[in-house]
Amino acid sequence: MAQKPSIPKGTRDFTPVEVAKRNYIINTIRSKFENFGFQPIETPSFENSDTLMGKYGEEGDRLIFKILNSGDYLKKANEEAYTERDSTKLTSSISEKALRYDLTVPFARYVVQHQSELEFPFKRYQIQPVWRADRPQKGRFREFYQCDADVVGSDSLWQEVEFVQLYDAVFSALHLEGTLIKINNRKILSGFAEVIGEQDKLIDFTVALDKLDKIGKDGVQKEMLEKGISAEALTKIEPVFGLTGTFQDKMDILKDILKNSETGKKGIEELEFVENAVKELGLETARLELDVTLARGLNYYTGAIFEVGAPARVKMGSIGGGGRYDDLTGIFGLKNMSGVGISFGLDRIYLVLEELNLFPETVTVSTKIMFINFGEKEGLYALRAVNALRKEGIVAELYPDPAKMKKQMNYANKRQIPFVVLAGAEEMEAQKYGLKNMNTGEQEKINLEELISRIS
Amino acid sequence: MAQKPSIPKGTRDFTPVEVAKRNYIINTIRSKFENFGFQPIETPSFENSDTLMGKYGEEGDRLIFKILNSGDYLKKANEEAYTERDSTKLTSSISEKALRYDLTVPFARYVVQHQSELEFPFKRYQIQPVWRADRPQKGRFREFYQCDADVVGSDSLWQEVEFVQLYDAVFSALHLEGTLIKINNRKILSGFAEVIGEQDKLIDFTVALDKLDKIGKDGVQKEMLEKGISAEALTKIEPVFGLTGTFQDKMDILKDILKNSETGKKGIEELEFVENAVKELGLETARLELDVTLARGLNYYTGAIFEVGAPARVKMGSIGGGGRYDDLTGIFGLKNMSGVGISFGLDRIYLVLEELNLFPETVTVSTKIMFINFGEKEGLYALRAVNALRKEGIVAELYPDPAKMKKQMNYANKRQIPFVVLAGAEEMEAQKYGLKNMNTGEQEKINLEELISRIS
Numbered sequence: 001m002a003q004k005p006s007i008p009k010g011t012r013d014f015t016p017v018e019v020a021k022r023n024y025i026i027n028t029i030r031s032k033f034e035n036f037g038f039q040p041i042e043t044p045s046f047e048n049s050d051t052l053m054g055k056y057g058e059e060g061d062r063l064i065f066k067i068l069n070s071g072d073y074l075k076k077a078n079e080e081a082y083t084e085r086d087s088t089k090l091t092s093s094i095s096e097k098a099l100r101y102d103l104t105v106p107f108a109r110y111v112v113q114h115q116s117e118l119e120f121p122f123k124r125y126q127i128q129p130v131w132r133a134d135r136p137q138k139g140r141f142r143e144f145y146q147c148d149a150d151v152v153g154s155d156s157l158w159q160e161v162e163f164v165q166l167y168d169a170v171f172s173a174l175h176l177e178g179t180l181i182k183i184n185n186r187k188i189l190s191g192f193a194e195v196i197g198e199q200d201k202l203i204d205f206t207v208a209l210d211k212l213d214k215i216g217k218d219g220v221q222k223e224m225l226e227k228g229i230s231a232e233a234l235t236k237i238e239p240v241f242g243l244t245g246t247f248q249d250k251m252d253i254l255k256d257i258l259k260n261s262e263t264g265k266k267g268i269e270e271l272e273f274v275e276n277a278v279k280e281l282g283l284e285t286a287r288l289e290l291d292v293t294l295a296r297g298l299n300y301y302t303g304a305i306f307e308v309g310a311p312a313r314v315k316m317g318s319i320g321g322g323g324r325y326d327d328l329t330g331i332f333g334l335k336n337m338s339g340v341g342i343s344f345g346l347d348r349i350y351l352v353l354e355e356l357n358l359f360p361e362t363v364t365v366s367t368k369i370m371f372i373n374f375g376e377k378e379g380l381y382a383l384r385a386v387n388a389l390r391k392e393g394i395v396a397e398l399y400p401d402p403a404k405m406k407k408q409m410n411y412a413n414k415r416q417i418p419f420v421v422l423a424g425a426e427e428m429e430a431q432k433y434g435l436k437n438m439n440t441g442e443q444e445k446i447n448l449e450e451l452i453s454r455i456s
Numbered sequence: 457m458a459q460k461p462s463i464p465k466g467t468r469d470f471t472p473v474e475v476a477k478r479n480y481i482i483n484t485i486r487s488k489f490e491n492f493g494f495q496p497i498e499t500p501s502f503e504n505s506d507t508l509m510g511k512y513g514e515e516g517d518r519l520i521f522k523i524l525n526s527g528d529y530l531k532k533a534n535e536e537a538y539t540e541r542d543s544t545k546l547t548s549s550i551s552e553k554a555l556r557y558d559l560t561v562p563f564a565r566y567v568v569q570h571q572s573e574l575e576f577p578f579k580r581y582q583i584q585p586v587w588r589a590d591r592p593q594k595g596r597f598r599e600f601y602q603c604d605a606d607v608v609g610s611d612s613l614w615q616e617v618e619f620v621q622l623y624d625a626v627f628s629a630l631h632l633e634g635t636l637i638k639i640n641n642r643k644i645l646s647g648f649a650e651v652i653g654e655q656d657k658l659i660d661f662t663v664a665l666d667k668l669d670k671i672g673k674d675g676v677q678k679e680m681l682e683k684g685i686s687a688e689a690l691t692k693i694e695p696v697f698g699l700t701g702t703f704q705d706k707m708d709i710l711k712d713i714l715k716n717s718e719t720g721k722k723g724i725e726e727l728e729f730v731e732n733a734v735k736e737l738g739l740e741t742a743r744l745e746l747d748v749t750l751a752r753g754l755n756y757y758t759g760a761i762f763e764v765g766a767p768a769r770v771k772m773g774s775i776g777g778g779g780r781y782d783d784l785t786g787i788f789g790l791k792n793m794s795g796v797g798i799s800f801g802l803d804r805i806y807l808v809l810e811e812l813n814l815f816p817e818t819v820t821v822s823t824k825i826m827f828i829n830f831g832e833k834e835g836l837y838a839l840r841a842v843n844a845l846r847k848e849g850i851v852a853e854l855y856p857d858p859a860k861m862k863k864q865m866n867y868a869n870k871r872q873i874p875f876v877v878l879a880g881a882e883e884m885e886a887q888k889y890g891l892k893n894m895n896t897g898e899q900e901k902i903n904l905e906e907l908i909s910r911i912s
Contacts, residue, residue: 005507005565005788008553011500013566015573016580019496034821035846037853040475044467044599045501045555045585046521051461065502066524068551070589074543087530095524097464099501109461110469117471119870121856124472129501133526143500156856158835165843273832280836281843332461365490376729379614380736387621387737390491397493400577400612414575 010134010142020364022145022350025174026127029147029344032170036162038125038149043106045129046097053098055105055331063132065099065142066091099131103148104328104341111152112332120153120337139347150341152329157270160304160324161277163342164288167308167320170344172284175358178311179286179319184294185271186301186323188254191264192240192292195257196233205229206295209240213293217241240292247275250290270303302326306342310352319348365395369419369455370412373399381428382421385448394455412438419455466590466598476820478601478806481630482583485603485800488626489581492618494605497580499562502553509554511561511787519588522551555587559604560784560797567608568788576609576793595803606797608785613726616760616780617733619798620744623764623776626800628740631814634767635742635775640750641727642757642779644710647720648696648748651713652689661685662751665696669749673697696748703731706746726759758782762798766808775804821851825875825911826868829855837884838877841904850911868894875911 007013014022030040046067053061069076073094081089100106103126111122127147134140149166151159164181171179189209193202204227208220215223220241221234237257243250251268258264271290278288286308294305303324310316322342329337353359369389371382382398389396397417399408412420422434432445435454446454463469470478486496502523509517525532529550537545556562559582567578583603590596605622607615620637627635645665649658660683664676671679676697677690693713699706707724714720727746734744742764750761759780766772778798785793809815825845827838838854845852853873855864868876878890888901891910902910 005569006504007500007507007565007569008502008504011502013500013570014498015570016495016497019498023496035849035851037823037851039472039822040479041472042470042475044463044469045587046464046467046599048462048464051463062526065526067555068522068524068547070518070521072543074541074546077541085530085533087528090530091524099523109463113461113463114469114471119867123853131501143502151856154856156829158829158839158854158856161839162854169846277836277839281839366495367493373612373614380733383614383617383733383737390625393491395491395493397579398614398618400607400610400614411575 008142010136010140012141012143016366017364021353021359022346024359024363025346025349025353026145026147028173029170030125030127032166032173033125033149035169036123036149036166038123041107041110041124041126042128043100043103043110043126046099047106047109049092049096049098051109052101052105053092056101060101063134064101065131065133066095067097067099069094069096100128101132102130103128103146103343104150107148107150108328109332111337112329112334115334121151121156121159122153123149123151125149139351141347145346147344147346148341149343150339152337152339155303155324155326155338157273157304158277159340160270160274161281163306163322163340164274164278164286165281165283167306167342168283168286171286171308174349174353176311176349176352176356177285178313180309180312181286181288182291182294182307182309183271183274183288184291184305185267185303186305187263187267187270187303188258188292189267189295191258191261191267192237194261194263196229196236198229198233201227201229203299209293210295211293212241243290243292247288247290250292251275254292274304296321296323300325304340310348311356314352314355316348316352316355319345319352321345367395367397367415367417369394369396369421370408370415370417371396371398371421371423372405372408373402374422374424375402378402378424378428382423385421385423385433385451388448389452389455392452392456394452421451464598466592466596468597468599472822473820477809477815478802480815480819481802481805481809482601482603484629485626486581486583488622488629489605491625492579492605492622494579494581497563497566497582498584499556499559499566499582501585502555503562503565505548505552505554507565508557508561509548512557516557519590520557521555521587521589522547523553523555525550525552556584557588558586559584559602559799560606563604563606564784565788567793568785568790571790577607577612577615578609579605579607581605595807597803601802603800603802604797606795608793608795611759611780611782611794613729613760614733615796616726616730617737619762619778619796620730620734620742621737621739623762623798624739624742627742627764630805630809632767632805632808632812633741634769636765636768637742637744638747638750638763638765639727639730639744640747640761641723642759642761643719643723643726644714644748645723645751647714647717647723648693650717650719652685652692654685654689657683657685659755665749666751667749668697699746699748703744703746706748707731710748730760752777752779756781760796766804767812770808770811772804772808772811775801775808777801823851823853823871823873825850825852825877826864826871826873827852827854827877827879828861828864829858830878830880831858834858834880834884838879841877841879841889841907844904845908845911848908848912850908877907 078093129145131143167181189206193199208223212220239253296305301323305323307318308320310319324340326338328339386396386398418438420436433451434445436443534549585601587599623637645662649655664679668676695709752761757779761779763774764776766775780796782794784795842852842854874894876892889907890901892899
């Protein structure tokens, strides 16, 4: 019996229209990446497991897709694990490769492996799929694209400025006006923890703070108290839970709160540099906003932290994020390589553009003119015109079979092909083509030259 | 200790120049696919194992990369296989997904799964990576791209004609002149087997015949005799082993050999249709040649068989291939869906273009102008110009750090950036930029407008 075909959960087939729309976004991002001097690299879909394992925490390790070794893989199976039927322990002995989980770790591996060929600072971009064995749910997939731009080899803050501009440039090019680029700095968060004397609880503190817009001030403070942060400590930074006003208003309050923290003051200085430069240079359509609750993978970032929100009129999580990490390549043995990078969330950007009806009508390339097939001689006569049209860049087709007229016209209709050509014995004799406009129903007999100019 | 980073054997990192060159080829192919009315689809990187297994023969099954189930995968392990430590038997119980082995089977699965949404004939193209656990060797990789165009839902020979034109269009657009499009027809091969009364040895016969250009007539005949084909049989088709001359010369000989085989005569008719149409329509730079030894995955093809050879001045295997298959979707329950398709070999095309020096110089987008960084104020002044240049589509950068002049100039040199701008306090005062041509050494002080027009 034939199999009923399906695809694994969390994966997707993309139809021609979807591919065209995705490519429109990808090409826009790619062209801005290149315009800003980023260079493309590509890395293999699977890496050696030890390149990936241990880089994303325990949960990450579990979510990495492992590839079974080829051949008689049980030969090398760990005996103890095999006897104990311990899946976790057995894995590394029967699986040496794993699918890429993100683009950052492979990039770090690439930089270290190819360091002698690269000039630093090295600005690279990478647009490739990644895979995660996450529980699939609405908007979360097991295979999805990441679009990353990073610079390594310099700790200059000009790069943070440039990434704000890059976000603005991409979203403006996509006609997605009103995006909100939120910025924070890990040093501000460290400063808070220092001020309240809870440096060892930095992660609990920021994880709770990150929830401010979801659970409110009371919820956040409750969670902090539960994690053992004292009520007294919380009063020291009380204003943090209700920061409003302009970038500068917020900065003024922060300067006061952090006045005794060297780290905190450094964070303020960095934020001010970026804010000033961005203000001087101007943005096309985005806004830059200070958000001290922003944490995003805190263990990773050491300076600036970015997150981009869709325009307020759309309900959607972040459509981009990134930040500064001071020692990414250290795990592969290359020290003192500061990096900063941002990422674009292709799937969410797609949903936002769809919701706001921002995909250009011309995004899908489809057949503009179809020739009815009347048989062998007529087919040849038609194909000559098809050839000439294609050379002019016009997508033209000959219906492959000399089927009934009605069937062929139906096909053209369903595919929404705007022009159909009828050319039988009579037209061939006169060296003409019968052009029918499928929208107006209008028909005319014209020669090839006229046909080309009519369709162009 | 830090890990020494490496990638799995048979996989590759691609540098910026390599990515740019690969994209040049891919974009050329894509644009011709679209020009010919093919529409893009994309399918997931991994499929359910039962979609792929059993579709490529026993050897194929072995070469498919299997993905280990997530979580405690041993829970569902086949008890018997586990006890016997039988890797092959165990696999399906601990692995439900597998990496795509080619684009054809996923396409067939797509067509069946989405049949109600599609209009037939359906012309699709697909450009995505595939994975095979083959032994890596020169030019053979475990991850590589396939670029396929197929039509399903019609058995019209006009499609074969169109695919010959498509090959010609792509290779001509790549300026790869002199490619040889070889064509054969499965019905010709069946006809031979029929004529010599060895229909049951069709595969042995064609596998041996396929080696004619490698081991010569004597070698082929020896192999056929070893496979049990009689000497008498071979004399009946003696001329097949030495076909020369024009397409028509060869056809004349075939017509004589196959005069008593209905299948063979059908094959001749089909070949003549394609040859006539192609002759009438003309090719830009390729040649169409009849090659009766061509077999390529015989079990698969039922009509036309294609293979493209690189221009004679390059030593390289085939750079493309394809053919007609009458019942591809039958394995997934959809009968009577004739298809025909062709594939482009990206990696080999890359090597050929490289060897013939055919990549355009403009294929890599790289930084055209770099601004020396003299500090905060100067950086801002520079970034204003960088912004203006980028808006004109010029790739411009500010060196991120106010490092020593020599270091910055060295960086520009090594990256082969053709223009450098120096703008310090003096230039800022005069609202000028000092432009240095890195090739000629020439320097001039100009304003922003002049700078843009000079670089454009």
